Amino acid sequence: MxxxxxxxxxxxxxxxTRVALTEGSHVRTDTIRRYRNADHADLAEVLRAYLDTTGATVDAACVAMAGPVRDGVGRLTNLDWTVDRDAVGAATGAGTVAVLNDLQAQGHALDLLTADNLTTLLPGQPASPQAARLVIGVGTGMNAAPVFKLNGQTLVPPSEAGHISLPVQTGEELRLMDFIARKHGVPGVEDVLSGRGFERVYAWLCEEDGGAERLEAGAIMQAADAGEARALRAIEVFTRVLGRVAGNLALVMLPFGGVYLCGGVARHFAPHLMRAGFAEAFADKGRFADFMHQFPVHMITDDYAALTGSASHLSELLILEAS
Structure with missing residues (x-):
């Protein structure tokens, strides 16, 4: 063999940017290196530096990026870099190259995640191994992507769900939406469900309370841990929006195989979600409330899941090429 x-x-x-080597679908964690993007002109420079340092020769390469990808070319949402499949191939010498959105990579990782890398928030009901799943990422930005299995192949269509319109159901939420519109333009989901979005929720509450001092996200969480009322309210507003958006997407995708939350901000909120009303907001669908209890909801705690998903996707690509 x-x-x-x-x-x-x-x-x-x-x-x-984190870079690693793989063997099959296994990421060699001892090879993971982190590079500060501001120190490099583009991704190709990072990849060449990594290969020069490790002395590795690679047969294939897969890049997961925080931004929309089309036909192997993507531009990062929060960084002035363009990622091109051909440029990745030229920098690495790889014959097989793929470029994925980072949420697509998370979706490709689901089959390889172990129980110790998942925290179950809602148990849901058992489903077929072929049932659709859904990943929702909340970090610097927000996005979501469905995950399908077809003839042994994992299919994760791209999405830019963070830029859909912000859903509102109450007068309070309408005031939040108006605040975001006045300060930041057209209110999208990412304007609440992200690190900076959480800061905007708190800033809105400061305005509601008569101009109190605004805080950065980390300081808001510290204030909440100390029992500060406004910070706790900010967590509840954020959690309610997250639950509602996740429930909306679940009704669109019907992910009976589970909803998987991921991303740095989502993980920081994990200890607060159930207390702050996530389950109630997720199921708040009127006569479809009971229907919502079918969907399991998990938190992905593996910080390397995007690398694992990239390795898994490459393995499937190589099997297809060999067949």
């Missing part, structure tokens, strides 16, 4: 091919995988965020 031939040895597993060596591949390079990379996860590009707005601030840092």
């Amino acid at each position: 031939s040895a597993p091919i060596t591949a390079l995988v990379a996860d590009i965020g707005g601030t840092n």
Whole structure:
């Protein structure tokens, strides 16, 4: 039996890029390196620096990036970099190259996540192994992507769900939407469900309370831990919107195989979600409230899931190429 091919995988965020080597669908965690994007002109420079340092030769490469991808080309949402499949191939020497949105990579990782990398928030009901699943990422930005299995292949269509219109159901939420519109333009989901979105929720509450001091996201969470009322209200507003958006997307995709939350902001909120009303907002669908209890909801706690998903996607690509 031939040895597993060596591949390079990379996860590009707005601030840092992580690069690693793989064997088959396994990410070699000892090879993971982190590069500060501001120190490099583009992704190709990062990849060349990594290969120069490790001395590795790779057969395939997959890049996951925080931004929309079309036909192997993407532009990062929060960084002035363009990622091109051909440029990745030229920088790495890889014969098989893929470029994914980072949420697509998270979706490709689901089959490889172990129980210790998942926290169950809502149990849902058992479903077929072929049932659709849904990943929702909340971090620097917000996005979501459905995950399908077809003839042994994982299909994760791209999406830009963070830029759909912000759903509102109450007078209070309408005032929040008006605040965002006045300060930041057309209110989208990402204007609440992101790190900066959480800060905007708190700023809106400060305005509601008569101009209190605004705080950054980390300071708001510290204030909440200390029992500060406004910070706790900000968590509840954020959680309610997250639950409602996740419920809306669940009704669109019918992910009976589960909803999977991921991203740095989502993980920071994990200890607060059930207390702050996530389950109630998720199921708040009128006569479809009981229907919503079918969907399990999990939190992905594996910080390397995008790298794992990139490795898994490459493995499937190589099997298809060999068949």
